[in-house]
Amino acid sequence: MMLKVRNLEAGYGKLKVLRRVSIHVKQGEIVTIIGANGAGKTTLLNTIAGLIKTQSGEIMFSGKNIHGLPVERIVFYGCSLVPEGRQVFSTMTVKENLLLGGYVLKRKKMDGAVEDEIESVYSLFPLLRERKKQLAGTLSGGEQQMLAIGRALMARPSLIMMDEPSMGLAPLIVKDIFNIIYKLREGGKTVLLVEQNAQASLRIADRGYVLETGRVKLQGPAEDLLANRDVQRAYLGKDIDADNL
Amino acid sequence: MIIELFFQYLVAGITYGIIYSTVAIGFNIIYNATGIINFAQGEFVMIGGMTAVTLNAFLPLPLAIIIAVIITMVVGALIDIIFIRWIVNPSVLRMIIITIGLSIVIREIALHVWGDGVRALPYFTGNEITSLSIAGVHISPQVLWVIGVCSVVVIALNFFFSFTLVGRQMRACASNRNAARLCGINAKNIVTLSFVLSAGIGALAGCVISPITYVQYDSGTGLAIKGFTVAILGGLGNSMAAVAAGIILGILESFSIWVLPAAYKDAIAISILLIILFYRPSGLFGSREVFRLKEF
Numbered sequence: 001m002m003l004k005v006r007n008l009e010a011g012y013g014k015l016k017v018l019r020r021v022s023i024h025v026k027q028g029e030i031v032t033i034i035g036a037n038g039a040g041k042t043t044l045l046n047t048i049a050g051l052i053k054t055q056s057g058e059i060m061f062s063g064k065n066i067h068g069l070p071v072e073r074i075v076f077y078g079c080s081l082v083p084e085g086r087q088v089f090s091t092m093t094v095k096e097n098l099l100l101g102g103y104v105l106k107r108k109k110m111d112g113a114v115e116d117e118i119e120s121v122y123s124l125f126p127l128l129r130e131r132k133k134q135l136a137g138t139l140s141g142g143e144q145q146m147l148a149i150g151r152a153l154m155a156r157p158s159l160i161m162m163d164e165p166s167m168g169l170a171p172l173i174v175k176d177i178f179n180i181i182y183k184l185r186e187g188g189k190t191v192l193l194v195e196q197n198a199q200a201s202l203r204i205a206d207r208g209y210v211l212e213t214g215r216v217k218l219q220g221p222a223e224d225l226l227a228n229r230d231v232q233r234a235y236l237g238k239d240i241d242a243d244n245l
Numbered sequence: 246m247i248i249e250l251f252f253q254y255l256v257a258g259i260t261y262g263i264i265y266s267t268v269a270i271g272f273n274i275i276y277n278a279t280g281i282i283n284f285a286q287g288e289f290v291m292i293g294g295m296t297a298v299t300l301n302a303f304l305p306l307p308l309a310i311i312i313a314v315i316i317t318m319v320v321g322a323l324i325d326i327i328f329i330r331w332i333v334n335p336s337v338l339r340m341i342i343i344t345i346g347l348s349i350v351i352r353e354i355a356l357h358v359w360g361d362g363v364r365a366l367p368y369f370t371g372n373e374i375t376s377l378s379i380a381g382v383h384i385s386p387q388v389l390w391v392i393g394v395c396s397v398v399v400i401a402l403n404f405f406f407s408f409t410l411v412g413r414q415m416r417a418c419a420s421n422r423n424a425a426r427l428c429g430i431n432a433k434n435i436v437t438l439s440f441v442l443s444a445g446i447g448a449l450a451g452c453v454i455s456p457i458t459y460v461q462y463d464s465g466t467g468l469a470i471k472g473f474t475v476a477i478l479g480g481l482g483n484s485m486a487a488v489a490a491g492i493i494l495g496i497l498e499s500f501s502i503w504v505l506p507a508a509y510k511d512a513i514a515i516s517i518l519l520i521i522l523f524y525r526p527s528g529l530f531g532s533r534e535v536f537r538l539k540e541f
Binding site: 088 | 410413414416417420421423424425426427428429430431432
């Protein structure tokens with residue numbers, strides 16, 4: 001088991017956002033978490049990554065208890081987050097962004113691996129190679145998303161968590177991003193994907209969870225969720241009653 | 246004759262301007278890493294100067310300066326570790342009040358340790374009356390030391406921030422703290438490092454300028470006000486702009502003596518500070534868009 005979250009509760013101050021959330025992710029899977037705005041999807045990822053303090057519950061990653069550890073330690077163990085809204089270092093160049101992503105490798109005394117990893121990120125995103133000397137803030141939204149994913153990959157994570165990678169991007173770019181996520185799994189990565197674009201994310205995922213007001217409402221194989229009438233009505237925008245007429 | 250006087254004022258202005266920009270750079274380094282203004286920055290300059298004077302009594306000058314800089318760096322690290330580091334999600338106001346409090350405490354300690362006497366290091370080369378004559382302008386060799394050392398510091402800092410991994414980490418923390426942590430960077434250590442670095446730069450400046458400006462237990466306050474003005478004038482966080490802004494302020498101050506009584510010299514800096522804060526808080530060289538996104 002790559003990631004196992006049990007009865008997790010977290011939030012901001014007195015406001016509790018997550019209520020006894022339990023999810024798990026197996027090695028080599030793409031697991032997606034879908035849900036409306038404010039359901040707690042981002043909070044869940046940020047809590048696993050260590051950015052938000054856990055109030056109760058446990059988080060096991062690769063057999064280690066990472067509950068309460070600082071962010072940088074969790075990244076070191078191989079669990080990387082591509083944060084919501086990209087969050088690239090906008091005043092630094094594309095190459096510098098990637099080098100910083102490779103800091104974990106440096107800390108692991110794998111200095112030589114940094115250049116190799118940059119090459120493999122460039123081959124995954126050839127656009128980034130062309131723009132390596134450009135400031136990250138001047139990239140388009142789609143390019144910034146690629147850079148954010150590339151930066152997270154630089155740490156050679158075993159689990160990569162992505163928060164709304166398709167947010168605010170043009171439909172063609174969204175397709176590219178989802179293709180890349182699919183490719184990552186073929187390259188041996190495990191992916192935990194949070195998305196509002198339920199349709200696209202359930203298509204590439206193996207399993208899914210539906211989060212509603214901080215609770216896991218539904219879970220199961222992605223195709224089952226795609227076929228589920230409640231999911232269709234609430235998240236896929238299908239008017240079921242109209243279909244039946 | 247009037248032309249010579251003009252250049253004499255110009256050189257004096259540039260010298261003081263560079264001194265102010267060095268203090269401003271100290272402000273900027275900590276501002277970039279933490280988003281706060283460290284109001285104890287002037288005290289780093291004072292500690293550096295005072296310690297070097299004390300050590301110079303029994304050590305050769307270069308050694309005294311190096312040890313004084315190291316001691317000040319340790320003080321900077323201790324300030325962060327004891328007072329700043331453990332605060333969880335500190336508010337900007339709380340951090341600023343802490344640094345103002347610290348600056349008062351440091352001044353009082355300095356008063357007890359060194360008394361209220363005015364001290365100075367000897368001139369690095371020559372003495373008070375040596376002067377080089379360049380195109381009819383008399384320049385003290387110490388002025389060249391100030392300009393030289395500050396230029397080296399600015400160039401070295403630029404190199405450090407652009408080309409070293411640690412420098413890039415500091416910029417990453419300044420740009421986006423959480424994203425930096427997600428890259429595995431320990432943001433708290435980066436903040437400690439920023440205190441060490443700006444303490445070191447402040448102390449070095451304190452040593453180089455002390456033959457010209459002298460140093461006293463409370464001489465940090467005045468420098469901090471000037472340095473703060475320059476940092477705001479150039480645009481907070483931008484070290485290259487601070488140098489330009491420093492020289493502008495220095496020259497304005499220096500030429501103000503022509504039209505205003507010398508006693509008003511210090512009022513110039515305060516007036517500029519107020520005008521900038523009212524009309525262009527992003528500074529001369531800062532971008533308004535970026536400024537709007539900043540918390541402070």
